[in-house]
Amino acid sequence: MKKYSRQREVILESIKMRRDHPTVDMLYEDLKLQIPNIGIATIYRNVSELCNCGQIRKIKCEDGVYRYDGNEENHIHFECNNCHRIFDIKLEEKESTKIKNELQNLANTINAEFDKQEIMLSGLCEKCKKQ
Amino acid sequence: MKKYSRQREVILESIKMRRDHPTVDMLYEDLKLQIPNIGIATIYRNVSELCNCGQIRKIKCEDGVYRYDGNEENHIHFECNNCHRIFDIKLEEKESTKIKNELQNLANTINAEFDKQEIMLSGLCEKCKKQ
C-alpha cells in the first residue's frame, strides 16, 4: 500500500512545473528551500517510484546522468551538443499518432510487443548555432 | 595525432562483429582471450574514441550501463523490458529517409540544427511475449 508523503507530493509538483528536465541534484537544491532537511535519498526513491507509476519520464542524456520529465503532452526531445540543455518538441495529435503507427509497424517486423518509445534528437539548439 | 594500436583494432573488430550490443565488461571478458593482459581502462578509452570518430554508436539502456553498437546499417533499437536484450530493427533506405525528414521538420519547429537521432522502442520481444 502507498502512503502519502509531503516529500513525494512536492517532488512530483516540482517536476511537473519545471520544463528544464532536472537531475536529482537539481531537484535536491530546489526542494531544500521548501523542505530544508529533505534527504537526497528520498528524491532518488520518489523519482524512481513516480517513473514506475508512469507519472513522470526518465531520460538518459549524453553525460550519463538521468533527468526527469513531467511534461504530459506528446513530445520528443532534442539535446544540444553544445550547451547540453534538453528541449521538448511538441507533437500535434495527428503527428504523434502517425509516428506511433510507423514505430508499431517497425516493431512488428521483429514480432515484438511495442509499448513505449523514446526519440532523442541531437545537434545545435537555436542559440548555440548562432555562435 | 592518432597512433595505431592492436588493442584498438581488436576492440573495433569485435564491436563490428557482434550484434549483441556489448557493455565494456562484456568486451573485456571477450578480448582477454585474444590479449590476456588487456586493461579495462584501455577498452573504456577506445570505445569512447571510436564513438567520437563516429565508427561505433553508444546506446543508453534502462539499467544505465552503456552499450556499444557497430552495426552500420540504418536501424533503430528495441529493448525488451523482460530479458533486457536490445534488438536492431533494420530500416529500408526509403523508410530511413522518410523518418529523417520527419525529424528534420520537427527540429525546425524549435529552430535547431538537427544532426543525429536515436530511436529506442521498448516492450516485450518475440520470445518474452510468448511466456
Add this chain to the structure above:
DNA sequence: CTTTATTTTGATAATGATTATCATTATTAT
C-alpha cells in the same frame, strides 16, 4: 483520542561504472 502496525524518511555506508593518474611500453618520425 490512543495504540498499533506499516511505510517513509534522512543520514550515511556501500556499490559499481567510469575517469584520471602515471610509470612503462609501443609506435612513428628523424
Add this chain to the structure above:
DNA sequence: ATAATAATGATAATCATTATCAAAATAAAG
C-alpha cells in the same frame, strides 16, 4: 638507431545511484 610522442595496464579517484537502518510520519483499529 635515436628521439619524440602516444597508448597501455594497473590502480586510485570520482561520482551517481542504491542499500541499510533507526527514527519519524501516516494510516488503521480499538
